[in-house]
Amino acid sequence: MHIVHVFVHVKPGTAEDFIHATMINARASVTTEPGCVRFDVVRRQDYPSRFVLVEVYRTPEDAASHKLTPHYTAWRDTVGPMMAEARTSVVFTNVFPETEKGWECVL
Amino acid sequence: MHIVHVFVHVKPGTAEDFIHATMINARASVTTEPGCVRFDVVRRQDYPSRFVLVEVYRTPEDAASHKLTPHYTAWRDTVGPMMAEARTSVVFTNVFPETEKGWECVL
Numbered sequence: 001m002h003i004v005h006v007f008v009h010v011k012p013g014t015a016e017d018f019i020h021a022t023m024i025n026a027r028a029s030v031t032t033e034p035g036c037v038r039f040d041v042v043r044r045q046d047y048p049s050r051f052v053l054v055e056v057y058r059t060p061e062d063a064a065s066h067k068l069t070p071h072y073t074a075w076r077d078t079v080g081p082m083m084a085e086a087r088t089s090v091v092f093t094n095v096f097p098e099t100e101k102g103w104e105c106v107l
Numbered sequence: 108m109h110i111v112h113v114f115v116h117v118k119p120g121t122a123e124d125f126i127h128a129t130m131i132n133a134r135a136s137v138t139t140e141p142g143c144v145r146f147d148v149v150r151r152q153d154y155p156s157r158f159v160l161v162e163v164y165r166t167p168e169d170a171a172s173h174k175l176t177p178h179y180t181a182w183r184d185t186v187g188p189m190m191a192e193a194r195t196s197v198v199f200t201n202v203f204p205e206t207e208k209g210w211e212c213v214l
Contacts, residue, residue, distance in 0.1 A: 003149050005159070019202055026203040040210075042110050042199035052112070052199065054161065092149035092159065095126055096133040102214050103147075107204055 001037065001094040001103055002060045006053040006087055014082035015049055022053070025075035029055070030105050033069065035062025038105040049084065056094075056103050108144065108201040108210055109167045113160040113194055121189035122156055128185045129160070135178035136162070137212050142169025145212040156191065163201075163210050 010018045019041075026039040038056035057063040066072055097103060117125045126148075133146040145163035164170040173179055204210060 023203045023205075040204070041202040043202050045198045045200055051202065091152045093152055095148040095150050095158065096130050097147070097212065097214055098130075099214075102212055104213070105204065105209055106211070106213075107206075107209050 001100065002057045002063050003092040003094060004053075004055045004057070004063060004089050005092065006055065006089045008051040008053065008079075008087055009084040010049050010051070010079075010082045011084045012049065015043075018051070018079055018082050019043075021075055021078045022051070025071050026053070027107070028069070028071035029066060030107065032071070033062065033066060035059060036066060037100065037103045040105075058100065108207065109164045109170050110199040110201060111160075111162040111164070111170060111196050112199065113162065113196045115158040115160065115186075115194055116191040117156050117158070117186075117189045118191045119156065122150075125158070125186055125189050126150075128182055129158070132178050132182035133160075134214070135176070136173060137214065139178070140169065140173060140176065142166060143173060144207065144210045147212075165207065 022041050026041050029036045029039040035058045037058060038054065040054040042052050042054065044050040094103065129148050133148050136143045136146040142165045144165060145161065147161040149159050149161065151157040201210065
């Protein structure tokens with residue numbers, strides 16, 4: 001799998017709007033992109049203005065395709081002004097689970 | 108959900124042994140601990156001596172119970188000498204999926 005962790009830090013007062021916009025993007029990604037297996041969104045307990053998007057794609061091409069979708073571009077434009085600093089990301093390969101089945105999200 | 112990201116940096120030459128030991132621990136965690144919903148292991152593409160354990164528990168108590176299991180203590184003792192630096196961790200709460208069902212791992 002091609003796994004991207006995206007690190008987000010939002011400005012004070014924007015977290016709820018960020019969550020709203022991000023949940024729309026996450027749900028659309030896992031339900032409409034065949035190459036997007038999971039799109040988890042988590043929030044730091046000790047620093048609630050910081051989030052991580054845990055995006056799991058079948059291939060690098062699927063990750064690239066995600067950025068062409070209308071839900072991604074709408075999300076990017078909506079959350080842009082909410083960023084306290086530029087987003088960063090790190091790319092991983094799965095070790096465990098070994099199979100694609102082990103990564104699939106059942107909503 | 109109570110989600111823990113554990114950041115691991117292993118010494119040169121130990122990655123394959125680390126993977127072997129960690130897969131045993133990950134599989135035992137998701138298959139024998141009712142409170143451990145996922146135990147994903149990912150490896151950085153740009154820095155393959157760095158890993159993240161993405162551990163998803165139902166409650167904080169389930170995360171604490173994990174550290175009392177024989178598979179955890181065996182793993183801890185096995186991988187200890189492989190660490191290039193001390194492990195660090197960050198604790199999160201789920202935003203999406205909202206439901207426990209969306210986090211469950213089917214191996």
